[in-house]
Every structure is written in C-alpha cells, then in structure tokens.
Amino acid sequence: MKQKKQRRGFEIWTVFTWVIIALFLVFFIYPLANLLRQAFFDANGFTMKNFIKFFSKAYYTNTIKNSFKVSTLTTLCALLIGIPYSYFYSFYNIKGRKLLIIISVMCCMSAPFVGAYSWTLLLGRSGVITQALAKIGINIPTIYGMGGIILVQVSKFYPLVLIYMNGAFRNIDSSLMEASENLGCTGLKRFFTIVLQLSMPTVLAAALLVFMRAFADFGTPMLIGEGFKTFPVEIYSQFVGEMADDWGFACAISCLAIVITGVIFWIQKFATEKYKFSLNALHPIEKKEPKGIKGLAMHLYCYIVSAIAFIPQLYVIYSSFRNCNEVFFLPGFSLKSYKSAIKRNLIGAIKNTMTLGFAALAIIIILAIIIAYLTVRRKNFANEAIDTVSMLPYIMPGSVIGIALLTSFNKKPIAISGTLLIMIVACVVRRLPYTIRSATATLIQIPMSIEEASISLGASKLKTFFKATVPMMSSGIVSGAILSFVAIITEVSSAVILYNTKTLTLTIGTYISISYSLGVPCVFATITTLITVIVLLIYIRITGTEDVRL
Amino acid sequence: MSVNIRIEHALKKYGNNTVIPDLSLNIRPGEFFTLLGPSGCGKTTLLRMIAGFNTIEGGEFYFGDKMINDLNPAKRNIGMVFQNYAIFPHLTVRKNVEYGLKNRKVPKEEIKKKTDEIMKKIHIEEYADRMPERLSGGQQQRVALARALVIEPDVLLMDEPLSNLDAKLRVEMRNVIKQIQREVGITNVYVTHDQEEAMSVSDRIAVMHDGVIQHVGTPKDIYQRPANLFVASFIGRTNLVNGKLTVKNGKCTVSLPDGYRFEMDNILDEEKHDQDVILAIRPEELVINDKEGIHAKVDDSVFLGLNTHYYVLSDDVHCIHTEDKDDDRFELIQESLIDEIIPNGTDVRLRIKKEKVNVFTADGCKNIVRGVKDDRI
Numbered sequence A: 001m002k003q004k005k006q007r008r009g010f011e012i013w014t015v016f017t018w019v020i021i022a023l024f025l026v027f028f029i030y031p032l033a034n035l036l037r038q039a040f041f042d043a044n045g046f047t048m049k050n051f052i053k054f055f056s057k058a059y060y061t062n063t064i065k066n067s068f069k070v071s072t073l074t075t076l077c078a079l080l081i082g083i084p085y086s087y088f089y090s091f092y093n094i095k096g097r098k099l100l101i102i103i104s105v106m107c108c109m110s111a112p113f114v115g116a117y118s119w120t121l122l123l124g125r126s127g128v129i130t131q132a133l134a135k136i137g138i139n140i141p142t143i144y145g146m147g148g149i150i151l152v153q154v155s156k157f158y159p160l161v162l163i164y165m166n167g168a169f170r171n172i173d174s175s176l177m178e179a180s181e182n183l184g185c186t187g188l189k190r191f192f193t194i195v196l197q198l199s200m201p202t203v204l205a206a207a208l209l210v211f212m213r214a215f216a217d218f219g220t221p222m223l224i225g226e227g228f229k230t231f232p233v234e235i236y237s238q239f240v241g242e243m244a245d246d247w248g249f250a251c252a253i254s255c256l257a258i259v260i261t262g263v264i265f266w267i268q269k270f271a272t273e274k275y276k277f278s279l280n281a282l283h284p285i286e287k288k289e290p291k292g293i294k295g296l297a298m299h300l301y302c303y304i305v306s307a308i309a310f311i312p313q314l315y316v317i318y319s320s321f322r323n324c325n326e327v328f329f330l331p332g333f334s335l336k337s338y339k340s341a342i343k344r345n346l347i348g349a350i351k352n353t354m355t356l357g358f359a360a361l362a363i364i365i366i367l368a369i370i371i372a373y374l375t376v377r378r379k380n381f382a383n384e385a386i387d388t389v390s391m392l393p394y395i396m397p398g399s400v401i402g403i404a405l406l407t408s409f410n411k412k413p414i415a416i417s418g419t420l421l422i423m424i425v426a427c428v429v430r431r432l433p434y435t436i437r438s439a440t441a442t443l444i445q446i447p448m449s450i451e452e453a454s455i456s457l458g459a460s461k462l463k464t465f466f467k468a469t470v471p472m473m474s475s476g477i478v479s480g481a482i483l484s485f486v487a488i489i490t491e492v493s494s495a496v497i498l499y500n501t502k503t504l505t506l507t508i509g510t511y512i513s514i515s516y517s518l519g520v521p522c523v524f525a526t527i528t529t530l531i532t533v534i535v536l537l538i539y540i541r542i543t544g545t546e547d548v549r550l
Numbered sequence B: 001m002s003v004n005i006r007i008e009h010a011l012k013k014y015g016n017n018t019v020i021p022d023l024s025l026n027i028r029p030g031e032f033f034t035l036l037g038p039s040g041c042g043k044t045t046l047l048r049m050i051a052g053f054n055t056i057e058g059g060e061f062y063f064g065d066k067m068i069n070d071l072n073p074a075k076r077n078i079g080m081v082f083q084n085y086a087i088f089p090h091l092t093v094r095k096n097v098e099y100g101l102k103n104r105k106v107p108k109e110e111i112k113k114k115t116d117e118i119m120k121k122i123h124i125e126e127y128a129d130r131m132p133e134r135l136s137g138g139q140q141q142r143v144a145l146a147r148a149l150v151i152e153p154d155v156l157l158m159d160e161p162l163s164n165l166d167a168k169l170r171v172e173m174r175n176v177i178k179q180i181q182r183e184v185g186i187t188n189v190y191v192t193h194d195q196e197e198a199m200s201v202s203d204r205i206a207v208m209h210d211g212v213i214q215h216v217g218t219p220k221d222i223y224q225r226p227a228n229l230f231v232a233s234f235i236g237r238t239n240l241v242n243g244k245l246t247v248k249n250g251k252c253t254v255s256l257p258d259g260y261r262f263e264m265d266n267i268l269d270e271e272k273h274d275q276d277v278i279l280a281i282r283p284e285e286l287v288i289n290d291k292e293g294i295h296a297k298v299d300d301s302v303f304l305g306l307n308t309h310y311y312v313l314s315d316d317v318h319c320i321h322t323e324d325k326d327d328d329r330f331e332l333i334q335e336s337l338i339d340e341i342i343p344n345g346t347d348v349r350l351r352i353k354k355e356k357v358n359v360f361t362a363d364g365c366k367n368i369v370r371g372v373k374d375d376r377i
Helices: A002-040 A051-058 A060-090 A097-109 A114-124 A128-135 A146-170 A174-182 A186-199 A200-216 A218-222 A231-240 A246-272 A291-320 A336-343 A347-376 A381-395 A398-408 A421-443 A448-456 A461-489 A508-511 A519-543 B043-051 B092-104 B108-120 B138-149 B167-184 B195-201 B217-223 B231-236
Strands: A322-324 A329-335 B005-014 B017-027 B032-036 B058-063 B078-081 B155-159 B187-192 B202-207 B213-215 B237-246 B251-255 B261-264 B275-281 B286-289 B294-303 B306-313 B330-335 B347-352 B358-361
Touching: A002 A218, A002 A246, A002 A347, A002 A381, A002 A398, A002 A421, A002 B251, A051 A060, A051 A146, A051 A246, A060 A097, A060 A186, A060 A200, A060 A231, A060 A246, A097 A291, A097 A461, A097 A519, A114 A128, A114 A218, A114 A291, A114 A347, A114 A508, A114 A519, A146 A218, A174 B078, A174 B138, A186 A200, A200 A231, A200 A508, A218 A231, A218 A347, A231 A246, A231 A398, A246 A381, A291 A322, A291 A519, A322 A508, A322 A519, A329 B202, A336 A347, A336 A519, A347 A421, A347 A461, A347 A508, A381 A421, A381 B167, A398 A421, A398 A508, A398 B347, A421 A461, A421 B231, A448 A461, A448 B275, A461 A519, A508 A519, A519 B358, B005 B043, B017 B043, B017 B058, B017 B237, B032 B043, B032 B195, B032 B330, B043 B078, B043 B187, B058 B237, B078 B138, B078 B195, B092 B108, B108 B138, B138 B167, B167 B195, B167 B213, B195 B237, B195 B358, B202 B217, B202 B231, B231 B237, B231 B275, B231 B358, B237 B330, B286 B306
Parallel strands: B032 B187, B032 B202, B078 B155, B155 B187
Antiparallel strands: A322 A329, B005 B017, B005 B058, B202 B213, B237 B251, B237 B275, B251 B261, B275 B358, B286 B347, B294 B306, B294 B347, B306 B330
8 A cells, every 4th residue: 555655645745757858968968968069079079278278368367367356346236235234134124114114126137238328327427426516616536437337336236145134134033132231232242243143144145146247147247337347247258249150169258157156155254153043033033213413424324225226126117218420419309219119129128037937937837836836745765856057057157058058059959049948948947946946945835744644544645746736835935936037028148149030038138238328228217117117016915125145 | 139019000002992001010029920811811911011012001119119110121120031932943952041141241161160050050051052953841941940040130031931832841841940949049920820830930920911910928828718710710720600798696597509508717807698699619629428518419429539429410400601610410530439430420419518618709709718818029
C-alpha cells in the first residue's frame, strides 16, 4: 500500500522535474554553454586569444576597473543614504510616510536610464539648471562621467536599501531595544552596537543587490558615461556596435562578467555566514513621534532625498508636453511629441510591452510555484540541481543573458531571434530567481500537516497541490510577481541586444529615440512611468505600504 | 543594595482607555514579589511602568526615597528579564553578559571578574563563547538572568520569564530563580499568570484584576483567606454555592438550599446580620461521609495516585458557574485510600470543613470570615 502510494506521487512530480530540466537545458544551459564555447573555441579549436586580447590592452582592462569603482562607490553612497533614511522611517512617525515610500518604490522601479536621460535634461550641457546657473556665473561640475553615473545610480538604488532595511528593522523585537536601554545603552551608540549589528545580514544583502545592479547597469553609463567606459557598455559595443565583428570576443568578456559577479556573490555569502542568527519580532518596535529640531532634521532629510530622486521622473513627464525641435526645447506646450512618438510606433511598443509583461509573468509564476514545490517538498538530487541552476541568472548581467540567447537561437533548430518570444525567454530567465525565492520562502512557512490533512481527507496529491498548497502560496507570490511585472516592462540590458523594430518595447523605444529627438523619449518614458504607477498602486493596494518587499 | 519600591496612586491610560485607575503598593527590600492575574489585568503594564518603558500618567514611583517617574530607564539601575529573554543574537553569551557593564564604563579586569563570577553562579560558564542560537530555552533563560544581575541592580524585574519553557524546565528554572534571588538578596518584581508558579516562588503576591489590586499577601494568606470572590476563584480550584447567613443570639449559622446547616464562629463582628452569602469551598474542604452534609450522588471519579478526585452532583445545591468551572457538580479531592474507589451513582453526603471555608458577601466583594490579611501598603 505504502509503496503504491509513493510510486503514484513519484510519477507526477518526476514528470514535472524532467519537464523543467528540459526547459532549463534548452533555454539556459545550452545558451550558457554556447557562450563558453564561443569564448574558448574558434574555427581552429581551443584558444585563449580572446582573453589574451582583453588583458593585453589597458583600454579593455580599464573598463573592469571603472565598473568596479562606480559600483563600489554607488553601493557605499546608497547605503549611507538609505540606512539613515530607513532608520528614521522605521523608528519614527515621519509625516507623509506613505507618499515617501511610494515615491521611493517608483524611483527604483522606473526604467534604468529614464533617470539618466532626465538628469541630462536638467544638468547636462544644455540642461535647464546648468544654463540657469551659468547665467549667474556659476559653473557646476559636469554630469558626464563617473560622478554623474554615481549620482544617477545612487538616486535610483538607495530605495532598494531603504526597502530592504525597513524589512530588517521591522524584525527587531522591541524587547531587544529595551534590554539595551535597560543596560545603559541608548541613542547613537545603540544604533551602532545593536540596531545595525542585528540588521547586518540585510545590509550585506542590500549591498550585494545594489552592487549587482550598478555593475550590470548598461543604460546609465551608455548615456552619460562618455569617455568613462564601463564593462556592460563594452560588452554591448563589442556585440552590436559598428566595430562588432567578433562575437567570440564579446562572449569572452561576458564570461569575465559572470566570473566577477560570481566572485562578488560568493564574498557576500561568505561575509553573511558570520551572522548566523535569525530575528523574529514578537513585539515590533513602536514608532516614536519625532520632536523638536531632531524631528525637523529627520523630515528634511527624508523629503530632500526623495525629492532629488523623484524630480527627474517628474521632469520627464513635464518635458513630454513641451514644444521642441531636435536640439532644443521651445516655449509653449503641445502634444506634438506624442504625435511624433505615435509615428514612431508608440502604439506597437505599448502592445509589445504588455504582451511581453503578461506572457513572461505567467510563465514565471507557473515555473516558480512548481520549482519551489519540488525543491521544498520533494528533495532529491535532480530537484536540488534545479534549485541551484535556477539561481544562476541572479548573478548574470542582463546583457550577458541577451548575448547567450541571441547567439544560440539565431539559427535552426530554434530560430527565434528577432521575435517577441526570445525577449520573453530572456525576461523569464532574468526574473525567475526572485520569484522562486519568494515562493520557496512562502512554502517553507506552510506546515506539511496542512497538505497531509488534505490527503487524509481524500484529495489526491495533485488536487491537494492545486486546492491547498497553491492558494496558500499565492499571497506570498502575488506581490512579488507584480513587482516582477514592472521589472519586465522596464527591462533594458537584455532587451537592447534582442530587440528589432518589430519587437520594440517602451523602454527600448525610449532608449533609441534619444538619438534623434528630445521630446519623443520623454513620451515613451512617460507612458512607461504611467504603467508603472498603475501597477504599483495595485501592488500597494494588495500588500499595504508597510510591507513593501522586493 | 536592595531597595523598597513604593507606588502611590499610579495611573495608566492608553488614549481614553484607563488601564490602571489608581494603584498603590509597597514592595519591601529584598522581597520576591509577584504580580499575578489573568491576561489583560495590567500586571505587565505596571512592571513596565516601574522599568520606565511605559509612560506614567499619574502618581509617584519611588525606589527607596528617590522618585523615579521621570528617570531615564537606563539610569534606574534595574535588571530586567524579558518574556522572550531579548538576548542579543549577534553577541556571544559572554558579550551579552558583559554588555551592561561595558556601558557603565567599568574597568576591563573588573568586567571580566564580575562576568566570570555571575556566569559561574548561574552555571553558564561552559557556554561563555557560544552564540545564543545554539543554546536551549533554559540556557537562554540563565543568560538573561546573568545579564540582568551582573550590573548589580537595585531591583530585578521579570516579565513572564518562564512562559516560553516546557513544563519540566519551568519547574526547574523557577527553583533556580528563587535560589539566585535569595543568594543575591535583591528586590524582585515578578509577573506571571500562572498561580502555581506564583505560589512556589513568591514571598508575597499581589493578585490583580482590571488594573486593580485585589489582594496582597503571602501565598498561604491569599489561598486560605482570599480577600474577595475573584481571588478565591482565581487562586486554586473552588466550588461556589449560594447560602444564607442567619444570626441568632450572637450565633452565626450558614444554611444551604437543601437545608444543610452549620454554625460558624469566625464571622467578622460587623457582618453579623442576616444576609445572603456565597460560600467558596475548595475541593479539599469537602469530606465524604454518610452522617451529615449535602445530599449528593457520585457522578464521576479520577484516580491520580496520591489523590482521588470526585465529581459529585446534588439535586438541591448547584455550584455557581465561573470562567474556570462551568459545571453544576462539586469537585472534591480525597487522599486515595486502599479501599475501593467509590463507584459512580453512590449516594453520599458532603460535610464542609467549616474552619477552612470562606464566606463572601452576595456581591462577592468581601470575605466576611476573620483572618483576611491584606498588606498592600
């Protein structure tokens, strides 16, 4: 009897295991292997010439140095700005907190280089602020180059730190704070010896996330880096630039990128090992009323930081309604930019974007639920392998995934390059790790006994899965999935390699129209922002502002 | 070192909701004092007012002669043991224990000496370099105790410290706590909802209900002569029945609905007048016999080794239902005899041990038997 029962469950879930392994093999392992093959082999067999070429020229190695410099500084600044912000936000009743958190989430979910583009409109050579200040004789430092990249990235990534840290601070039990106070330690000292130490794992996780995003960010350095070349920009220009004739070299650089992010990921894991404790607040901290000068300073800090991050977003929307020619904005407002955007296939881009978003999201949710179930409830070697492999894309820059897919699927048997399908595949691969993680975390919380109860009451295993397990998991997945939707529709780094005129999306539309117009990119960006806002409002409706998680 | 705690007319409000209306209390130096009551009675609120984590809306709190109302919690020189221990998970056992001393800028050698001393006393020296997550509940409890005591506080406050432990460890740890408290001689305020725990550790207990102290006394006093009906039914098991007090020629007689009556010679003088009363009869204050007492029938019995519990139903005298006891039947406890257990259905009579029984006014507010000691001030 027991054996028979086991065999039945075995069959159903084994089928899922093999289906998923097959999907991974075709759409992830094969492209990755292909990437390696092109990096290490040419027509004559094994070769290191691509790597020798890279390391023998300072021009190339400098891109690594530059990327490191920018990512490290961005990470540090984002932590320095985000942690105090989160502390004020979590421990004090900051007025307008809902608005602040919505603005913050919006800034970090917006398309990566919309911020960069807007900053050039504000602080660029012909930017409004630059020119206004120049009139009264003040010259501000240029936004082009490293400083500008860091400014743009920090104002986009500090909300990640804020949201992560809010979660960590919420898990600190108030009795720990009281114990510390009771033992004579308060104020700033308590912040450093207790609060910060307790949230160290989260600080490290947030640092990793910001570093990875900054390192893989392609749009910002492409737009305002100018002479300051970073790694992803180099990968892109080796692959699609005018000089791009050597895919082997682009693949080799991609491999280096994976190695670097892999090392960073490993270092972060190693650092986190030291903090082997878990927090679970029975009594969350009660927020205090901020009073006096200190309270005023806290409010000012939060509002100014949010404003700096948010103004570029608003300015793009504002600019989309202004009159302009190719080079200058002109006085007066109109819908002219919208008209020319429609001529440039705005409607098609909206359609593509929505199709891409919904299709990728549906696939991600289905895969994530199945994979989470397999790895949590059916532990075996194959399923653990699936778990490990599914996390790999987390450390892979988007442009690398784009290159791997494009070089693998541009010929038969699977010739899908230039279709929306390949972009869907790229988005699924990119976002799957996030959703799997939240699905796994949710499933671990659900006691096995609930499923056992369902089975003992006569439901089959598959019925139990759909009627009991999936509904219980859904709350944990839905919120994460909504944010994934935003991430998908604002995807740039892989899309910029995979798109063609037929599969233009809103963000890619923004990116390419920058080269020929001032107003059109603003229109594309405004529509993207509009969709993002709608989705975020739905998200906040569902989760509540206090529980924003990424 | 030890100090007395005096609370005068304490008032606690959350918004418009008054949790503690007016509470006065005097806790003696070196005493193990327990705040006991059902959840929501305000006992933890009071403890946290003493600790300084709750605001005080009115009244005065003194440690010795020093008023502490507005004193920063960090300056009150209090050791506190939290319900979930609040051990810092990122620090080793030793660093947790040292934490308070470091904040007091105690010299290094002294920190080491004091930490070693207290860890030895509480038997955690072998875990000194472990992280808290690798400790059992009982060990974490000991660390919390060591951390609270090492700073040599004037007062030790404990908020349901044993509620997260399993039954066996609870008994072990309450003995440890009691023993350490005796050795150190510190004034200890202890909060619990478990009356057995309270009885076993306390010098004195304050029973609280709805933010009001109902009775303060030694475990023996509050068990045997509870000040009112709430205390009688909250502490231990009790059968409550309606009765009548009649006074004739200075002699007091209590009669029950079935006609069973007995004379009492320990009724307070000022209560010697005819009135309806409520009798609180503990299970061990009923004696099964066949001569006198309430007419009843054995309904059920439970043999527990040392004692046998009987559930006995009377046609005429029904027990008053309370939150804890929702049953018409009398509960009574008898030492197990070598003879057979009385079979269900047997007709018996229940005599009341009148020297032990407590008699309350019909509203339950006052015990009219002599010998009630309530020494809250």
